[in-house]
Structures are given as structure tokens and as C-alpha cells.
């Protein structure tokens with residue numbers, strides 16, 4: 001899924017140049033692939049012609065007016081499709097388009113899906129092509145709207161390639177009919193499915209619209225039902241299987257997160273989670289509560305709750321460098337008693353940068369690294385500032401006791417900052433009535449607003465109010481007092 005990791009600067013001339021250049025490069029790649037398709041098609045048409053005969057046939061294709069016109073038409077149509085893709089992202093998702101990495105990922109999905117589809121089409125049958133692959137990859141690596149749009153683009157490109165590159169089969173419309181239906185069915189079925197086994201089963205369901213489409217394209221020929229079922233099931237299963245193989249590769253290359261990856265890293269059996277549980281159990285419990293709060297807040301304001309949950313789990317990962325220096329992990333002795341408040345503050349402040357560095361080292365998603373770095377913004381550590389003030393006569397610069405930043409750049413980072421502060425504060429409230437918790441949460445949010453912690457992200461006052469209400473409800477629920485059991489003196493019966 002695509003997660004915005006930083007505040008997007010306004011669109012400038014540089015962005016036009018950069019994005020158009022990226023599209024041009026990919027247009028050339030698609031053009032080269034179309035020429036390659038022509039080469040294989042003319043070669044196969046002549047009964048697998050060998051070199052240099054195949055080269056002569058290829059040259060002929062571009063000298064004969066009719067076939068040359070077909071190729072020119074294909075290139076014009078391709079340019080038009082790419083122009084429409086550009087327009088869609090420019091008007092709907094400019095933040096996504098702005099990053100070259102995203103354009104590279106989008107075209108990689110398209111090109112890899114095309115290459116695999118045509119390879120399977122030429123080895124097996126044109127109906128067995130993994131027609132829903134592009135839609136599924138776009139769904140998992142970008143989002144649902146992009147998946148729908150990219151599925152249409154992929155179907156149109158395949159239709160053009162089938163029609164204008166001298167392909168032997170007369171199945172030009174198959175890509176449009178099969179691809180459109182199978183792609184959309186796959187998008188809606190696989191949305192929100194986190195289990196890889198369930199995705200494989202979905203492959204069988206995706207086969208149904210493919211089989212129906214083949215049945216229609218083959219003129220409702222009942223004699224070929226087994227052939228239609230075999231190809232339809234192959235197309236559905238190839239789509240989901242290649243998706244499962246390619247997603248981890250794309251995740252790694254583009255450092256992108258998917259719901260699979262998020263489920264994996266928030267599992268308590270995950271390697272880094274086990275490390276946190278065993279080396280800093282107190283911090284783990286704190287993160288667990290913060291993750292529940294952050295998840296609720298994210299879904300309340302329409303942010304991705306799964307991302308917020310994962311980011312909260314790892315926000316204090318840097319505490320692993322010195323677990324004993326944090327109150328939640330202390331069992332009696334406090335190492336801060338033996339050092340100066342300045343040094344204490346320095347050690348505590350380091351956990352944001354340490355966390356980001358550790359998460360980067362373990363190749364964790366960028367949003368988790370950003371949240372670890374930003375969750376304290378430029379807030380001061382009051383406890384050690386006050387302690388140091390009491391030990392000195394002169395004025396102390398509070399900056400020396402403040403986190404270096406950066407401030408939260410995204411709504412999810414802002415949510416974690418607030419949830420983190422509220423969780424700590426809620427533990428100190430003795431009488432946790434709704435009114436008392438509400439007062440505490442309000443104070444936390446107002447203090448961060450006064451210290452201008454939300455100036456780098458586009459969170460609104462309305463969203464902050466929704467977050468406040470959500471946190472109050474959740475915290476009253478989390479820390480509700482147990483009903484005191486009446487004291488009962490048990491007397492042993494004599495009989």
C-alpha cells in the first residue's frame with residue numbers, strides 16, 4: 001500500500017520535468033517491448049524462423065506500409081494511454097506522482113505483468129495469461145483506486161499488443177473482456193485479505209469470470225468446456241501465484257509496505273518483536289497500549305489503522321540500546337541516580353535516532369523509521385530540565401533538554417505522538433473518571449499545539465478533536481478500575 005511518508009511540497013516546474021521524463025523513459029521501454037513482440041510474432045508466423053531469416057521478416061514488418069501503420073498506430077495509442085495515466089495521477093494523486101520511486105514502481109508492475117502474461121501466452125495458451133496480476137500487484141503495493149485504473153490500462157495495452165503486433169491468435173478482445181472482469185473481481189475479493197493461503201483460494205474464485213468470458217468469446221461452445229475450465233483456472237491461479245511471488249520482491253526493491261508485511265511484523269512471534277519482548281518487556285507493554293490507541297485514532301480520522309498499529313509497536317524501538325534507563329523497564333534500581341540530569345536527558349533523547357537507525361538496519365518500512373524519529377518532535381524532557389534547574393543557580397537553556405526533531409511529518413506520526421503522551425499520563429491519574437481522563441488528554445494535545453509540534457503535518461483541528469474523543473473513550477476502557485471485591489472472612493467448618 002502507498003503511505004505518504006512526508007509533507008509534500010507544492011508542485012513546481014522541476015516536478016513537471018522529472019515526472020514527464022520518467023514517463024518518457026517508460027514509454028520507450030514499452031515501445032521496445034512492442035517491437036520485441038513483433039519480432040517473436042513474425043518469427044513464429046513463419047514457423048519459428050531462425051536468424052538471419054527472422055531479422056529479415058522483422059525488417060519487412062516495418063517496410064510494408066500496412067504493418068508499419070499498425071505499429072505507428074500502436075505507439076500513438078500507447079502514448080495516449082500513458083498520457084491518461086499521467087493525468088489521472090496528476091489530478092488525483094499528485095503526492096504519489098511527485099516521487100520518481102513511485103513512477104518506477106507503477107511501471108515496473110505494468111511491465112513485469114505484461115512480460116509474464118506474454119511469456120505464459122506464448123508457452124501455454126492466450127486464455128491462461130495471468131490477466132489479473134497487474135490489478136493485484138497495484139492493489140497491494142499502491143491502493144484500490146490505482147488498481148482499478150491500472151487494470152484498465154493493462155487490458156487496453158494488451159488489447160493493442162494482441163491486435164497490432166502481428167500476433168497469430170485472433171483473441172484481440174480477450175484481454176478487454178477477460179481482463180476487465182477478472183481484474184475487478186480480484187481487486188474486490190483480495191482487498192483486506194491478509195492470509196496468503198486465502199489469497200490462493202481467491203485465485204479459484206477469480207477463475208470464474210475468466211471461464212465465463214472464455215465461454216462467451218468461444219461462442220458458447222459446450223464441447224470445449226474442459227478446455228475453458230483448464231485455461232480459466234490457470235489464469236486465476238497464475239495471477240495469484242505470481243502476485244504472492246512478486247510482492248515480497250517489490251516490497252524489498254521499493255521499500256513498500258503491504259498488508260502481508262504489516263501482519264508479519266506485528267505478529268508477536270516476529271524476530272524484532274521477540275527481541276523487544278525479551279530485552280525491554282516494560283517498553284513492549286507500553287507499545288502494546290499505544291498501538292491499540294493509535295489504531296483506534298487512525299481509523300477514526302480515516303488514516304490506515306494497520307500502518308498506525310505497526311508504527312506504534314516500533315516507535316520506541318531505540319530504547320533497546322539502553323532499556324534500563326527507561327522507567328517502564330526498571331525493577332528497583334534507577335541508573336539515572338548516578339549520573340547528571342544533562343547526561344540522563346542525552347541518553348533518553350538518543351532513543352529516537354537509535355530507533356530509526358535500528359529499524360533502517362533491519363530494512364523495516366520507511367513509515368516506521370520516520371515515526372520512530374519523529375514521535376517526540378522537538379518536545380522538552382521536563383523531568384530532567386527541572387532536576388537540572390534545581391542543581392544550578394544560573395539559567396538553563398531548555399533546548400539542551402529537548403528532542404532534536406524532526407516534528408511529525410504525517411498524521412500517523414502525530415497520532416503516535418499524542419497516543420504516546422496520553423498513555424504515559426493516563427498511568428499517573430489516580431481517579432480515572434471520564435472527566436479526569438478527558439482533562440489529561442486535552443492537556444497533552446494543547447501542550448503539543450502550544451509547542452508547535454503539528455506545524456509540519458496537515459492534521460486539522462477537527463481531526464485533533466476526533467483523536468481526543470477517541471483517546472478518552474479508549475483510555476477509560478483500558479484503565480478502568482476493577483470492582484473492589486468485598487472482604488470475606490472464611491471460617492473453617494468444624495464438621
Ligand SMILES: [Fe+2]
Pocket residue numbers: 315316351375376
Ligand atoms: Fe519515545
Ligand SMILES: [Fe+2]
Pocket residue numbers: 286290315316420
Ligand atoms: Fe513511547
